[in-house]
Amino acid sequence: MEYEKIMDMAKRRGIFWQSAGIYKPVAGFYDYGHIGTLIKRRWENLWREFFLGLGDNYYEIQASVIMPEDVFRASGHLESFLDPVAKCGKCGNVERADHILEDLLKESFEGMAKAELTALIRKHNIKCEKCKGSLGDVEDRNLMFPVSIGTGKDKKSAYLTGETAQGAYVNFKLMFDVLRRRLPMGLAIVGKAFRHEISPRQALIRMREFTQAELQIFFDSDAINKHPRFDEVGSYKLRLHTTKNKSAGVEEMSCHDAVKGLHLPEFYVYHLARVQQFYLDVLAVPEKAFRLRELSAEEKAFYNKYHWDIQLNMESVGGWKEVGGVHYRADHDLKGHGEASGTAMAVNIEGKSVLPHVIEISMGVDRNVYALVELSYREEKERDVLAFPRKVAPFDAGIFPLVNKDGLEEKAREIYEFLRGEGFQVFFDSSGSIGRRYRRIDEVGVPAGITIDYDTLKDNDVTLRDRDSMKQVRVKIKDMPAVLRRFLGGESVSAFGEFIN
Ligand SMILES: [Zn+2]
Numbered sequence: 337m338e339y340e341k342i343m344d345m346a347k348r349r350g351i352f353w354q355s356a357g358i359y360k361p362v363a364g365f366y367d368y369g370h371i372g373t374l375i376k377r378r379w380e381n382l383w384r385e386f387f388l389g390l391g392d393n394y395y396e397i398q399a400s401v402i403m404p405e406d407v408f409r410a411s412g413h414l415e416s417f418l419d420p421v422a423k424c425g426k427c428g429n430v431e432r433a434d435h436i437l438e439d440l441l442k443e444s445f446e447g448m449a450k451a452e453l454t455a456l457i458r459k460h461n462i463k464c465e466k467c468k469g470s471l472g473d474v475e476d477r478n479l480m481f482p483v484s485i486g487t488g489k490d491k492k493s494a495y496l497t498g499e500t501a502q503g504a505y506v507n508f509k510l511m512f513d514v515l516r517r518r519l520p521m522g523l524a525i526v527g528k529a530f531r532h533e534i535s536p537r538q539a540l541i542r543m544r545e546f547t548q549a550e551l552q553i554f555f556d557s558d559a560i561n562k563h564p565r566f567d568e569v570g571s572y573k574l575r576l577h578t579t580k581n582k583s584a585g586v587e588e589m590s591c592h593d594a595v596k597g598l599h600l601p602e603f604y605v606y607h608l609a610r611v612q613q614f615y616l617d618v619l620a621v622p623e624k625a626f627r628l629r630e631l632s633a634e635e636k637a638f639y640n641k642y643h644w645d646i647q648l649n650m651e652s653v654g655g656w657k658e659v660g661g662v663h664y665r666a667d668h669d670l671k672g673h674g675e676a677s678g679t680a681m682a683v684n685i686e687g688k689s690v691l692p693h694v695i696e697i698s699m700g701v702d703r704n705v706y707a708l709v710e711l712s713y714r715e716e717k718e719r720d721v722l723a724f725p726r727k728v729a730p731f732d733a734g735i736f737p738l739v740n741k742d743g744l745e746e747k748a749r750e751i752y753e754f755l756r757g758e759g760f761q762v763f764f765d766s767s768g769s770i771g772r773r774y775r776r777i778d779e780v781g782v783p784a785g786i787t788i789d790y791d792t793l794k795d796n797d798v799t800l801r802d803r804d805s806m807k808q809v810r811v812k813i814k815d816m817p818a819v820l821r822r823f824l825g826g827e828s829v830s831a832f833g834e835f836i837n
Contacts, residue, residue: 519683
């Protein structure tokens, strides 16, 4: 699907668009409309339900997005959170050096050294996009957003956080004590992060302000070769793209084989499997659009011992794109914050002093929302459908009186209130023909349509329509909550009665 088409559709249907559009918008900032907000919230809630469910000592916390400079000095962000840029000597335009090369040569140059990038720019004689002037040598640009706190002599420098993760690390010791000193301990944060991208692009894929959902799992590194629930995933087939076998788009490999063949620890592989299950089983992403990609030594951050990206295949943005990652950060973060803050981060576990290691499961929520929109889009003969998985759809059902007279609207309102009271996210629409109203819910991916007609007044039955098959059945009003719950849980509409025309 084309990028322009997605952007246009997202705007018309209330999903997302460039921020501050009534002025001259600034690249890298996006707002969500009502439909986008509902989808994003559901995605986040599914994420919480799934990942906090991985351990009985896993919890969500909220941390400040502005933190003092010391935090980011200790984390290494001020020194090494850098992008390579090339500046035009004529007009001053600055571009991401690896991106201009990627656009031209259609491969990834992430993590390549500055000198090599400069050499490639010279070799291919790449000029400024804007004025065709010559580009200077590749330099580093820091991605952190500085802010200042206070005024006068009390003025302090601080930064907007570049990743939610730091909020979990600075709270580690406190939470460890509060949670009664057990490992593994998981701290999740769903929140904003900020990166001063040089050339934000591809809408929700590369933004300057974005939402992350991250889980930091703190554990004893002596236990890394075992996971108590590994047997549950042992024969589960991972979809992998390894650095050894780059020409194969995806290799299928069981978790057992990944541990043996790729020399990855069980504790890490277990989480790769759970991440894949979240995508395939919970979000219903088509298998062929999902893979876990191993990063080469040059690409991964120096402190990550193991680093696999979560990638989804999206035609509109040029194929496989990173939407998250599983990072084994070892003791890098706790060690850094321990030394810089003077707070001892080692903890006592049954008489043994342990500086916990961290596996981080990190996802970009906005990128995932964009991917859902692209991967759910279907163009059919008479309609466009956003076939969102039922659990991620913005609403559970639309409620429609067939006509606005003879008491049908009142009856439909009653059912609307009844289903809302039962905890469903429903909306009411009485304008236009019933066919038009069905098209409108199809376009924003609402899985069920419930129509109230003249027969409803007599027999208290309503018509339940399935978005995907467009099949309809009659259901008793009093049975609707149970039926809708089963339908949203994945049952076919045929389970609830004979199809009607
Ligand atoms: Zn220029």
